[in-house]
Amino acid sequence: MRDDLGIGVVGFGWMGQVHARSMSRLLQHFPDAPLRPRLVAVADVADDDRLERAADAYGFEHALGDWRELVARDDVDVVCVTGPNFIHRDVGVAAAQAGKHLWIEKPAGRDAAETAEVVAAVEAAGVQSAAGFNYRNAPAVQRARELVADGRLGTVTHVDVTFMSDYAAHPAGALSWRFQNEFAGSGVLGDLVSHAADLARHVAGDISELVVDDARFIPQRPAPASASASHFARGGDGPLLEVENEDYVAALLRFASGARGTLQSSRAAVGEQNTYGIDVHGTTGALSWDFRRMGELRVCLDQDYQDASYTTEFVTPRDGSMGAFQPGAGISMGFDDLKVIEAHALVRSIADGKPHGATVQDALVAARTVDAMLLSVSERRWVSL
Ligand SMILES: NC(=O)c1ccc[n+]([C@@H]2O[C@H](COP(=O)([O-])OP(=O)(O)OC[C@H]3O[C@@H](n4cnc5c(N)ncnc54)[C@H](O)[C@@H]3O)[C@@H](O)[C@H]2O)c1
Structure with a gap:
């Protein structure tokens, strides 16, 4: 039996949906993957029905309006940072500080200084990370x-x-x-x-x-x-x-x-x-x-x-x-297959405690x-x- 890996997605636009699909498909392509992703929570501020779709079509258990609630959840182990660039540093740093592993889209901050803050938070917390260089x-x-x-x-x-x-x-x-x-x-x-x-x-x-x-x-x-x-x-x-x-x-x-x-x-x-x-x-x-x-x-x-x-x-x-x-x-x-490979690298990194990809x-x-x-x-x- 393998353990569940709780996935939280912040920003459910193009990339958020690709990250969610990739985690859903992980075991279908990599049956030996050491952990079983579970789509726990999604956060978005869009003025359309994408949060309802996230629950209905993707099976997310919780749909939230505030990413801080998502990062605070004990059942979220990985945070996918897939919103616009200006939220990457804040979400990435907060998630790492809360002990969550990160799957963060490029660019991981608006500039190198913000990206360095994300790196410092990941290194200080000893969590694993994947960046979206598919x-x-x-x-x-x-x-x-x-x-x-x-x-x-x-x-x-x-x-x-x-x-x-x-x-x-x-x-x-x-x-x-x-x-x-x-x-x-x-x-x-x-x-x-x-x-x-x-x-x-x-x-x-x-x-x-x-x-x-x-x-x-x-x-x-x-x-x-x-x-x-x-x-x-x-x-x-x-x-x-x-x-x-x-x-x-x-x-x-x-x-x-x-x-x-x-x-x-x-x-x-x-x-x-x-x-x-x-x-x-x-x-x-x-x-x-x-x-x-x-x-x-x-x-x-x-x-x-x-x-x-x-x-x-x-x-x-x-x-x-x-x-x-x-x-x-x-x-x-x-294209989406490249993201499944990225998800696999992150899940292996988490299981091994050392980075792949x-x-x-x-x-x-x-x-x-x-x-x-x-x-x-x-x-x-x-x-x-
Ligand atoms: N790796 C790749 O090939 C690739 C491709 C496209 C985009 N990206 C990157 O992915 C990121 C997202 O791009 P996209 O094309 O998916 O954008 P998008 O505009 O399609 O989606 C962004 C989503 O974030 C949501 N959002 C905005 N503010 C938010 C907040 N405060 N809290 C929660 N959600 C919020 C929006 O409502 C929207 O649903 C960008 O950083 C972009 O550079 C990477």
Whole structure:
């Protein structure tokens, strides 16, 4: 018999629902998982019926309006921090101080200082943590990391990371919390670049220096029609309000290994939907991964220096955690599956008392990278990490 693990979710929007589904599915994919997640409580302040849906469709035992009540419950062992960025520090610190393990979305605070407070609380309480860097968990990314680590590309020369989206491309898109620094901390930097920086580091090692340009292409947007509108919603008929943060960044990178790189990200790129990927070139080979074809890794290996071609590998059940989801190569996994893998890493961390997978410490590295990018933009210069 395994023990129950009480799950509390704070913020039941897109990510809160994905966290809840992932915990519900955990034992279906990982039957050997050491603990049995139980959806105990959810907290949200939305002005719609999402709390009723949380109880009805997901089976949460308690639906609350105040996250502090959730954190105070003895039957909650893990707090999923899935609200807007501005509540991450407060919820994360309070939950860790109450002895709860954390599954916190990126960015884990509005900036590195807030993220460091979450890290300090987790370390002081001796609880375990998982950070929402789900793209790491794609089996093809795991394979890419192994190929780089095994020297199959030779010495890495340059790394190019692209995170493009169109969620903010429509000028009538609602001015949700993501566009106001008080609530988000930064724009595409915290939202997409935190992922991109983590992916680059996970595959190719630490970034040591960077220089960045940014742009805000759509300076004003209509207020949301409802307070709980997501960033995919259109705005209401009211006056246009100021967008306070960047839509786009382009960075030159230097890695600690000596490799060079680029990182480009936009939330307002017409024609791009989750065009998230990484290209790594080395002295003897190369690889390329695109989230939209998650199960494929394009590789250029074991050929001559010139006139070498890419081939496409499909990940197999032996790559990463693919075998927990599909029995054979070429059968697709989905975005939510990456979150089940993240949930599994956290549950193993709790049972073993030591971390597996991305943690709040990794979120702090990403947050420091984002802060360095903001500094580079404001001072128009290279910044060391
Ligand atoms: N890992 C990923 O790929 C990924 C993808 C999307 C979002 N995120 C991150 O997840 C977080 C949430 O993003 P989202 O897209 O799910 O947002 P969302 O707007 O869809 O949901 C946020 C939810 O939090 C609720 N909320 C707001 N204030 C609250 C409060 N004080 N107490 C409780 N609930 C509150 C809102 O009502 C809403 O239901 C963000 O930090 C975002 O960066 C990560």
